Amino acid sequence: MSRLFDKELRPELYSDLSELTFRFIGDLEKCMQCGKCVGNCPAASVTQYNSRRIIHSIKMGNVEDVIKSEELWSCFFCSSCYASCPKDINFPFTVAMLRYASLYAGYGWEYVKKLLPYALDYYRTGMTVLQDERNPNITRRRARNSDTSGSMADVREKMGLSRERKVSDRALSEVQFISDVSGMTRILKELPDKKEKAPLSRSELDRILLVTDRNGKFAGFPEEDDNA
């Protein structure tokens, strides 16, 4: 019989794992490795990504391997695994939190860097998606379809709308305030210079990661290290 499903053996199985692993296991402990999640997974259908294997890996204590893996950055966040899970495990949530673990450990920054333009747009305007088109062919096609110049401003005007939706000055200053005091602005400033670092030790990982307790309940944010 598999040790995994033997409740008596569990503490022994996890005995050499850090508290961190326990926290992440949370919901994952319920996993019975049925694989329904993989059958519904878009990432699994186009790559070797395999949520069942990742969960198994974490349950066996190999959190670090998962955190270092490129696979972690392959999830589509579609939640179809969650929808089909007979044990109601919210795996995309775990992935989101593991990605932070990965970033803290120094991995994955190359992926996040690609998202920087959208975050900067958000900081600059209060909106994440703006009217400008990165591909001029899109504007040309829209010109043909709409009998206008193809610019969104002209299309909106033809529809009887303002040429651009803008959030108020107050809203923008509040968005920027929240970004500044929550540390987001600092992250955005540092992002371009972020380099992949050497992996952190498990105890270091343990210190910076605190997301859910064993029951999957939120357990608080990591405590700031005043000496850092």
Next chain:
Amino acid sequence: MPRTEVLEKVPIDDSYFLFRSCVSSSKYPGIETSTEEVFARLGIELEDSPEQSCCGGFITFTSLAEVTASLPAVARNLSIIEESGKNALTMCNGCHMFLTEFGHFMDHNPDITNKVNEMLGMLGREYKGSSHVLHMLEAVAGLKERIKEQITNPLKGLRVATHYGCHYLYGFKHDAVDDPYMPTVLEELIDIAGAENVTYPEARTCCGSGLTQIIIHKEEMSLPFLKRKLDSLKKIEADALIVVCPYCMTILDRGQFKMEERGIEEYGVPVLYINQLLGLAMGIDPVKLGLEAHITPVKRLLEKLEASNA
């Protein structure tokens, strides 16, 4: 099949706070105008506010900054909704997910809410948790009978397929108004609009955006997945694909153009928001419905409609 126990609890009000979406305002303004036009016909007022910004949830789920950055941003928007004294109507699966998830999280973690409110307090705002956030699918499901009364130009002979989008039915599975794997709300509305329902094997799969995969793994993952979906859609020769999420709309509408641009395949299936389809069936001007903003042309669909009504 819609879940009657959820449907019964959907607040159907005389007026809502219309929560605008960045994608719809900036890329597909027809999503917003069609919603305004259709709801005006139903006698429902929609109010918005320039104080509303991007929902703010994307920050966390794209790994840009932790939940500590998203929470106050989302709570700020929720406080603006609460100020209006109305329930909110969202047009985007993402906006809906982030507003409801973060709201739910704060409602169940009072200590966190206090911290968030400390920050909002500095801005003269407060999150109370007093407004309900509706997804468009819930609203149109609840208003089905009233929509039926307003159909003046049934879309006879139009073959229509659906795409629900993941973040409502899958991510919100416990509280969603419809079943994640056998949803029928859109199909019923297509019926009401007088069009014919057609389905394709990949109907329930992701649009291919993968939230950020369209940016971080575009060539390796996002586009191959999208192609599979579009190939499956093409085979059934649908006249239109109906969505309830502006982000899905972006991927499916522009994805077809991308494939065409690269000489891979021509699809030509126009992608419409549910209210744009209902708007056509209510005889609303296609320009007003913003159909000209779409990249995959809607022209052929309009010509077919004209011919069948002639």
